[in-house]
Every structure is written in C-alpha cells, then in structure tokens.
Amino acid sequence: MRKILIVGAGQSGLQLALGLQSRGYEVTLMSNRTADEIRAGRVMSTQCMFHTALQHERDLEVNFWESQTPRIEGLGVSVAGPESQRVIDWVGKLDGYAQSxxxxxxxxxxxxTFAQRGGQLVIHGAAVSDLDFFARRYDLVMVSAGKGELVSMFGRDASRSPYDAPQRALAVAYVHGLGPRPEHPEFDAVRCNLVPGVGELFVMPTFTTSGRADILFWEGVPGGPLDVFQGVKDPQEHLALALELMERYTPWEYARATKVEPTDANATLSGRYAPIVRNPVGRLPGGGLVLGVADVVVANDPITGQGSNSASKCAAAYLASITEHGDRPFDEAWMRATFDRYWDTAQHVTKWTNAMLAPPPEHILDLIGAAGGLQPVADRFANGFDNPADFENFFYDPELAGSYLAAVSAQVQAGA
Known part of the structure; x- marks a missing residue:
C-alpha cells in the first residue's frame, strides 16, 4: 500500500485525502487545527462552488450538506454609474446550481470523516524541517497549506504572475437577516456589483454553523475608499463599515441589508494578497521533493469566485494522476506532468481573473451591457464561472466578442 502525506486541511487537501483514502492508499493528513478549532474559529473564505466542483464532491460522496444548503440558480451583474445609480442590472441562469x-x-x-474512516490525522503546524524528515518515509508528500513557511519552497513563476502586489483589499462578513433581491425573489443568485474605479461588492447565500446565511464581500482597490477594513477585528464594527459603503456605493443592495446582523463572533475577515503562480515542485534541504497543491501553486484573486472551485478541480486532477500512476515512483517529471494536467484548466482561471482585475476594455463593457437585453449572453457569462475556458471563445478578443453579439442579436430578432 502506497503511503502519502498531505500537509494542509483545506478544500484541496481534504478532498484529495478523502479520495485517496477511498481508493485504498495509506494517507496521513497534517492539519494545524483540530475539527473543533476550525468549527469555532474565524470564517476563512467566500466560497461559491459551481456545478463541476460540486460534482467532484458528489463523486466522492462527501457532499454532506447539499440538501441543507441554498441552491444558487443565477449569477447577476450590476454596474454603478453616476450618483450610485445602476446603469446595468441583469441576472444569468446557471445550467447547474451552485452552492456555498x-x-x-x-x-x-x-x-x-477522514479520521473516522481510519486516516492518520496529525495535528501539527508543519515546518520545512518536518517535511525533510517525512519525505524519506512516504512515497509522496504534497503541500496544500497555502500560507506560512512551507510556501517559500515553491518559487514564483514570473512568466505567469503579472502582479507583484495585492490588487484588491478584501473584506468579508457573514450575516443573518438579509432580504431577497426584489428583482428575482423566487430564486437565489450570486450578485456581482461593480463600482468602476472603486471596487466590487459580492453578495451570496451560504450555509454556515448556524444555518442559512448570506455573505457580504467587498473587494476594494488598494488605497481607495473601500480600503478601510485593515485592523478592524470587531464583527459589529466591520459590518457597520460594510453597510456604510453599501449605502454609499450600492444602495440597491443596502436596501435589503438594513436588518442584518453578524452570524457569530467570528463572522468577519479582512486581508489582501498578491495573485501568484508558483513552481509546482519544492526541493527540501535533504534533497527530497514535494508537490504543491491548489493555491500553494496557483493563487488567484477571489474577484471571479474561483478559489474553492480551483481547489476542487486540482484535487480531482491530482487524484486521477496518482491512481493512474500505479506503483511507479513519484519523481519530478511526474510531479510536473501532474501540475500541467491541472494547469490545463487553471490557466483559464488565471487569465480571466487577471483580466477582471484590470480596467475593462470597451468590448468587455459592450458584452456586459448587452447581457441586459440579450438573455443568452447573460446566461453564457454566468456559466463561465463554472467553465472559465469558454471565455476564450467570446470574451477577450474584440472581434470574437463583436461577432458573438451580432450572432445572438440576429437569433433573438429572428425568434421575436
């Protein structure tokens, strides 16, 4: 039985551990926190997982909360104009529902679950020296802890990392008491509110420790009017700031948020990081090799909501590569090929995310505007969150975008 060590117990590390465990591998998982500490701790993310990522969880039969979690059936975009009035507002329907x-x-x-199924769980914050020791005792060591000392083993890939500084200041609040969006009270949607030159507000339903809730997530241009959350630890103070900004910049969202309260004492989070792609193979002082997983090697800004989706897709790709490899050694060539398999999908996420962080060119503004009157465009944009590779076909190139809009307009007119 092949022995595998996974360091880090997030979406990718745990999904991979559970998948390998189900296939008969001897898996050791290192986490710096116990399950109780995680459950009682601070919120960690704004995860919204779309159909493909959710299906990876279903395939492993670890979708334990699916029946309790709100079904997100649409993705809407609003753009603020002068005097904080909406100049664009539409919602596209997802082919398969998303969940958070x-x-x-x-x-x-x-x-x-991993421990109950007989997995070896080690509660310990691993250092490079620990991995140097373990690398000689396992057939494969993977690092899925995206922060701390271990990440320093994986060098920055400058050719794939155009930014060397954070592009957004991030502020998250989980709340109870948010009203429905009056434009579509009959179904839930992620709402993306774009405030040109200032930042973005994302609003999404979620399932938390106290049941149904909603997430208010500001992404602010660093140094701008939304960059005010640094150092704010009190959830009530954080939420008051978030609501004040909503009233000023997105009053249509503020109108349904006048009665919200934090879900718990750890319901807020703020921070920032630079988007980065790293070398997937880390070399230990003793000569051993470790493979980076998910946001250890590809960390995008959350503006496109791809973090947990990418983590799930990475875990699925690595699981397939490991099981297909049989008893052969997990050498550097295999590690690089395994990462390349993931990069086949991750490259589209990175390209799209980096594009959305920059001021949009005219043809993208035309696409977003046209979606308000052409439902097929709105639907295609929404489903791009599940399959970002599709943006290659109509989003980046002005000629492709123009041809696509012309074709959809003609179809709609012909069917009218």
Whole structure:
C-alpha cells in the first residue's frame, strides 16, 4: 500500500485525502487545527462552488450538506454609474446550481470523516524541517497549506504572475437577516456589483454553523475608499463599515441589508494578497521533493469566485494522476506532468481573473451591457464561472466578442 502525506486541511487537501483514502492508499493528513478549532474559529473564505466542483464532491460522496444548503440558480451583474445609480442590472441562469458551504462547517466535518474512516490525522503546524524528515518515509508528500513557511519552497513563476502586489483589499462578513433581491425573489443568485474605479461588492447565500446565511464581500482597490477594513477585528464594527459603503456605493443592495446582523463572533475577515503562480515542485534541504497543491501553486484573486472551485478541480486532477500512476515512483517529471494536467484548466482561471482585475476594455463593457437585453449572453457569462475556458471563445478578443453579439442579436430578432 502506497503511503502519502498531505500537509494542509483545506478544500484541496481534504478532498484529495478523502479520495485517496477511498481508493485504498495509506494517507496521513497534517492539519494545524483540530475539527473543533476550525468549527469555532474565524470564517476563512467566500466560497461559491459551481456545478463541476460540486460534482467532484458528489463523486466522492462527501457532499454532506447539499440538501441543507441554498441552491444558487443565477449569477447577476450590476454596474454603478453616476450618483450610485445602476446603469446595468441583469441576472444569468446557471445550467447547474451552485452552492456555498462555510469552510468552517465543511473542513471540520471532512476532517472528522477522514479520521473516522481510519486516516492518520496529525495535528501539527508543519515546518520545512518536518517535511525533510517525512519525505524519506512516504512515497509522496504534497503541500496544500497555502500560507506560512512551507510556501517559500515553491518559487514564483514570473512568466505567469503579472502582479507583484495585492490588487484588491478584501473584506468579508457573514450575516443573518438579509432580504431577497426584489428583482428575482423566487430564486437565489450570486450578485456581482461593480463600482468602476472603486471596487466590487459580492453578495451570496451560504450555509454556515448556524444555518442559512448570506455573505457580504467587498473587494476594494488598494488605497481607495473601500480600503478601510485593515485592523478592524470587531464583527459589529466591520459590518457597520460594510453597510456604510453599501449605502454609499450600492444602495440597491443596502436596501435589503438594513436588518442584518453578524452570524457569530467570528463572522468577519479582512486581508489582501498578491495573485501568484508558483513552481509546482519544492526541493527540501535533504534533497527530497514535494508537490504543491491548489493555491500553494496557483493563487488567484477571489474577484471571479474561483478559489474553492480551483481547489476542487486540482484535487480531482491530482487524484486521477496518482491512481493512474500505479506503483511507479513519484519523481519530478511526474510531479510536473501532474501540475500541467491541472494547469490545463487553471490557466483559464488565471487569465480571466487577471483580466477582471484590470480596467475593462470597451468590448468587455459592450458584452456586459448587452447581457441586459440579450438573455443568452447573460446566461453564457454566468456559466463561465463554472467553465472559465469558454471565455476564450467570446470574451477577450474584440472581434470574437463583436461577432458573438451580432450572432445572438440576429437569433433573438429572428425568434421575436
């Protein structure tokens, strides 16, 4: 039985551990926190997982919260104009619903499941020296902990990392008491509110430790009017700031948020990081090799909501590569080929995310505007969140975008 060590108990590390465990591998998982500590800790993310990523969880039969979690059936875009009035407002329908489960709920539950199924769980914050010791005792060591000392083993890939500084200041609040969007009270949607030159507000339903809730997520241009959350630890103070900004910049969202309260004492989070792609293979002082997983090697800004989706897709790709490899050694060539398999999908996420962080060119503004009157365009844009590779076909190139809009307009007119 092949022995595998996974360091880090997030979406990718746990999904991979559970998948390998189900296929008969001897898996050791290192986490710096217990399940109870995770469950009682601070919120970690704004995860919204679309159909493909959710299906990876279903395939492993670890979608434990699916029936309790709100079904997100659409994705809407609003653009603020002068005097904070909406100049664009539409919603596209998803082909398969999305869902958001608070990672405190999911990671704690998955950690307990891994242990209950006989997995070796080590509660310890690993250092490079630890991995140097373990690398000689395992057939494969993978690092899925995206922060801390271990990340320093994986060098920055400058050719794939155009930014060397954070492009957004991030502020998250989980709340109870948010009203429905009056434009579509009959179904839930992620709402993306774009405030040109200032930042973005994302609003999405979720399932948290206390049940149904909603996430208010500001992304602010650094140094701008939204960059005010640094150092704010009190959830009430954080939420008051978020609501004040909503009233000023997105009053249509503020109108349904006048009665919200934090879900718990750890319901807020703020921070920033530079988007980066790293070398997937880390070399230990003793000569051993470790493979980076998910946001250890590809960390995009959350503006396109791809973090947990990418983590799930990475775990699925690595699981397939490991099981297909049989008893052959997990050497550097295999590690690089395994990462390349993931990069086949991740490259589209990175390209799209980096494009959305920059001021949009005219043809993208035309696409977003046209979606308000052409439902097929709105639907295609929404489903790009599940399959970002499709943006290659109509989003980046002005000629492709123009041809696509002309074709859809002609179809709509012919059917009218």
């Amino acid at each position: 489960v608070d990672q405190r709920v999911k990671m704690a539950g998955w950690l307990e």
